[in-house]
Amino acid sequence: MKDTTASPARAATRWLGILFFVTCTVLATLWFLGGAGWQPTEASSPAESKPANAEQVARGSYLARVGNCAHCHTASGGAAYAGGRAIDTPFGQIVSTNITPDRMAGIGGWNAQDFWLAMHHGMAKDGRALYPAFPYTSFTRISRADSDALFAYLQSVPASTTLRQPHDLRWPYSTQLALRVWRALYFKPAPAIATAPESEEEKGAYLVQGLGHCMECHSARNALGALSSSGKGGYVLPGSQWFAPSLGDRSQGSVADWSLPETVAFLQTGTNGKALASGPMAEVVLHGTQYLSDSDARAMAQYLKALPLQTPATVAGSSTPVTPVTPDATSNAKGATLYADHCASCHGDHGEGQAGAYPALAGNRAVTLANSNNLVLTVLGGGFAPATHGNPRPFGMPPFMLKLSDADIAAVLSYIRSAWGNAAAPVSEFDVNTPRRAQAR
Amino acid sequence: MNSVIRFALSLWFFWGLHSLALAAPKFEDTMAQRTLACTACHGEQGKAGPDGYYPRLAGKPAGYLHHQLQNFREGRRHYPLMQGLIDTLDDAYLQAIATHFSSLSVPYPAPKPSTASAALLEQGRLLATQGRAESGIPACTQCHGKELMGVNPDTPGLLGLPADYLNAQLGGWRTGQRHAVSPDCMAKIAKLLGESDVNAVAQWLSSQAVPANAHPADKKPAATSATIEMQCGSAP
Numbered sequence: 001m002k003d004t005t006a007s008p009a010r011a012a013t014r015w016l017g018i019l020f021f022v023t024c025t026v027l028a029t030l031w032f033l034g035g036a037g038w039q040p041t042e043a044s045s046p047a048e049s050k051p052a053n054a055e056q057v058a059r060g061s062y063l064a065r066v067g068n069c070a071h072c073h074t075a076s077g078g079a080a081y082a083g084g085r086a087i088d089t090p091f092g093q094i095v096s097t098n099i100t101p102d103r104m105a106g107i108g109g110w111n112a113q114d115f116w117l118a119m120h121h122g123m124a125k126d127g128r129a130l131y132p133a134f135p136y137t138s139f140t141r142i143s144r145a146d147s148d149a150l151f152a153y154l155q156s157v158p159a160s161t162t163l164r165q166p167h168d169l170r171w172p173y174s175t176q177l178a179l180r181v182w183r184a185l186y187f188k189p190a191p192a193i194a195t196a197p198e199s200e201e202e203k204g205a206y207l208v209q210g211l212g213h214c215m216e217c218h219s220a221r222n223a224l225g226a227l228s229s230s231g232k233g234g235y236v237l238p239g240s241q242w243f244a245p246s247l248g249d250r251s252q253g254s255v256a257d258w259s260l261p262e263t264v265a266f267l268q269t270g271t272n273g274k275a276l277a278s279g280p281m282a283e284v285v286l287h288g289t290q291y292l293s294d295s296d297a298r299a300m301a302q303y304l305k306a307l308p309l310q311t312p313a314t315v316a317g318s319s320t321p322v323t324p325v326t327p328d329a330t331s332n333a334k335g336a337t338l339y340a341d342h343c344a345s346c347h348g349d350h351g352e353g354q355a356g357a358y359p360a361l362a363g364n365r366a367v368t369l370a371n372s373n374n375l376v377l378t379v380l381g382g383g384f385a386p387a388t389h390g391n392p393r394p395f396g397m398p399p400f401m402l403k404l405s406d407a408d409i410a411a412v413l414s415y416i417r418s419a420w421g422n423a424a425a426p427v428s429e430f431d432v433n434t435p436r437r438a439q440a441r
Numbered sequence: 442m443n444s445v446i447r448f449a450l451s452l453w454f455f456w457g458l459h460s461l462a463l464a465a466p467k468f469e470d471t472m473a474q475r476t477l478a479c480t481a482c483h484g485e486q487g488k489a490g491p492d493g494y495y496p497r498l499a500g501k502p503a504g505y506l507h508h509q510l511q512n513f514r515e516g517r518r519h520y521p522l523m524q525g526l527i528d529t530l531d532d533a534y535l536q537a538i539a540t541h542f543s544s545l546s547v548p549y550p551a552p553k554p555s556t557a558s559a560a561l562l563e564q565g566r567l568l569a570t571q572g573r574a575e576s577g578i579p580a581c582t583q584c585h586g587k588e589l590m591g592v593n594p595d596t597p598g599l600l601g602l603p604a605d606y607l608n609a610q611l612g613g614w615r616t617g618q619r620h621a622v623s624p625d626c627m628a629k630i631a632k633l634l635g636e637s638d639v640n641a642v643a644q645w646l647s648s649q650a651v652p653a654n655a656h657p658a659d660k661k662p663a664a665t666s667a668t669i670e671m672q673c674g675s676a677p
Contacts (some may be wrong), residue, residue: 076514076515076516077515077516084588108457179442201514282528282529283528283529286529286531309665346468354468357468381525382478382481382526383478383525383528383529384526384527384529384530385529386530387531387533387534388532392533392534393475393534393537394529394530395474395477396475396476396477396478396479397478398477398482399478399481399522402490402492402522439521439525440521441669
C-alpha cells in the first residue's frame with residue numbers, strides 16, 4: 001500500500017530537491033570540464049624560461065602586429081598594450097586588459113607558460129576562465145614557439161600602470177560559472193603544436209584560423225555567441241553594426257574570384273581595384289595585415305581563395321538569388337536626383353567610379369550585398385580607405401549623416417542598388433535607422 | 442562692322458561654353474581632391490553646420506592642424522563624426538593633410554559687428570592683449586602672436602572665428618571636453634578665466650578685423666616682464 005500521507009506539497013519539495021541536486025551535479029561537472037585542460041601535465045612542467053633572445057622578440061613583434069593585438073589592448077589615446085578599450089558583445093561590454101610587463105597592472109608576473117595557458121587554453125594565471133572576446137577560440141591554434149615569441153615581445157614593451165577596468169556584463173554572463181558552462185559546451189583546445197607549419201598551404205590555414213582570428217568576425221555565431229561550427233555565414237558586429245561578410249559566399253566576401261595578386265594586395269594595401277577595406281576591416285588592414293610578409297600574405301590569400309563555397313540557399317540571412325526588385329517610380333526618381341546632387345561628382349554619372357580614387361558602384365559586390373549595413377554606415381559616416389604603404393594617401397568620402405535624412409539615404413541607396421545592372425533589394429528607412437543609431441552612440 | 446560683332450559674340454559664346462565645362466567637377470589627382478571629405482563640412486573659410494561651427498582650415502599653422510587631427514583620432518577632442526572619418530589614417534598622411542590646408546590662403550570675411558556692450562568688449566581686449574597678472578592669466582598675444590594670427594608651427598590664430606566657436610572651445614577646455622597633449626596649458630588658462638571672461642574675450646576676438654595678408658608669425662613675441670611662464674605640450 002502506498003504512503004497516502006505524502007502531501008502533494010511534500011512531493012513537490014522532493015522533486016525540487018532532486019532537481020537542485022541534479023543541477024548542482026551538472027554545473028559542477030561543467031565547471032570542471034570548462035576549466036579542464038589547463039592544469040594537467042603541462043602546468044606542472046616547469047616553464048623552461050630561457051631568456052628571450054632578440055630574434056624571438058623580433059618574431060613576437062611581427063606576430064603581435066599581424067595579429068593586431070594592440071588594437072583591442074590599447075584604449076583610444078592610451079599607452080600601447082595597456083588595455084582599457086571596451087569591446088561590445090551581445091552580453092555587455094568587455095574591457096580589454098593591460099598586457100604590458102607591469103607586475104601589478106599587467107602581465108609582468110607571468111612566465112611563458114602562464115601566457116601559453118591563456119593563448120592555448122583561455123585560462124588566466126590566477127585560474128580565472130577568460131572571456132572569449134579575447135579570441136583564444138582562434139589563438140588556441142598558435143604554436144608554442146609563436147606563443148613564446150609573442151610573450152617575449154610583450155615583456156619588452158614599456159610597462160604601464162593602468163589598472164584593469166571592470167567589465168560591464170549582464171547577469172548571468174558576468175559569472176565564472178556561466179563562462180565555465182560556455183567553455184564546456186563550445187571550447188576545445190586545439191592539438192598543441194611546437195612550431196608553426198612551413199608548407200604554404202598549412203601556413204595559410206594556420207594564420208587565418210589562428211593568429212589572424214579572421215573567423216571571429218567573418219563567421220556567424222549562435223545565440224550564446226559561439227562561432228558556428230561550419231564557420232559559415234556572415235556576422236553583424238554587435239555595437240557598430242558593421243557586417244562582416246562570409247568568406248565562403250560568392251555574393252558576400254569570398255575571394256575565390258579574385259586573382260592571387262588581387263587578394264594579396266587587399267590584405268597588404270586595403271585596396272585592389274575591386275574592393276576597398278572599410279569599417280573594422282580598414283582597421284585590420286591599417287594596424288595588422290599591411291605588415292604581412294609577402295610569403296605570409298600569399299599563404300593566407302591561397303587559403304582564403306580555396307575556402308569551400310556555400311551554396312547561397314544554405315546561408316542564413318545571405319543574398320539568396322535576388323529577384324530584381326523595381327523600386328517604386330517616385331522613390332526611384334528621388335533617388336536618382338539625390339545621386340546626381342551628392343554622389344555623381346565622384347562616383348560618376350553611371351556609377352563607373354574613378355580608377356584609383358573612387359570605387360565604381362555599378363557591379364560592386366559591396367553595393368549589392370543583401371545586408372545593407374555597410375553601405376548605410378559608409379554614407380552616414382564617410383571615411384577613407386586605410387592609409388597603407390601601398391595606398392598612402394587615400395581619397396576621402398564626406399559624411400552625409402547631417403545632410404541626408406533616413407528617407408533620403410534609403411532612396412539614394414535603393415536607386416544605386418537597382419541602377420546600371422545592379423539588382424539588389426531596396427533599402428528601407430528602417431534599414432538606415434538602425435545603423436544610424438549605432439553610429440550616434 | 443557686323444562681322445566684328447559676330448566674331449566677338451561667337452568668341453564670347455565659346456568662352457562661355459569653355460567656362461561651363463570648367464565649372465563641372467572634374468577629377469584631379471590633387472590633395473584638394475583627396476580632402477573633399479574635409480571641405481564638404483569645413484568649406485573653404487569655415488562654415489556653420491547643423492550641429493555647430495566647422496572652423497576654417499586654410500592658412501592655419503601645419504603643426505597645429507596635425508595636432509588637432511591626432512587629438513580627434515586619439516580621443517582628446519570629442520566629435521565622433523570627425524574621429525570616425527580619420528580613424529583609418531596614419532600620422533604621415535595626417536601630416537600631409539595638415540600641410541596641405543596650412544599652405545592655402547583664402548580671404549577672411551569681414552567680422553560681424555559685435556552686439557556685446559562696450560564694457561564687455563573692453564574686458565575682452567584687456568584680457569587678450571594684457572592678460573591679468575594677479576590671476577596668473579597671460580595675454581593671448583603672449584603665445585598667439587602680436588597680431589593674434591598664430592605662430593608657426595604649433596600655435597593657432599584666434600581671429601576670423603565666430604564668437605560661438607571661441608566660446609565653445611574655451612568652455613570645452615574648462616569642462617574637460619577638449620584636451621591637448623599634456624601639459625595642457627589652455628586647459629589651465631581656461632580654468633582661471635571667470636564666466637564673463639570667456640564671453641568677453643570671445644566677443645572681442647570675433648569682432649576684430651583680420652589684417653590684410655595675415656599669416657602666422659614665425660616666432661613668439663619676445664618675453665617681457667609681463668610674461669607668465671606657461672608649459673604647453675602641444676607647442677613646446
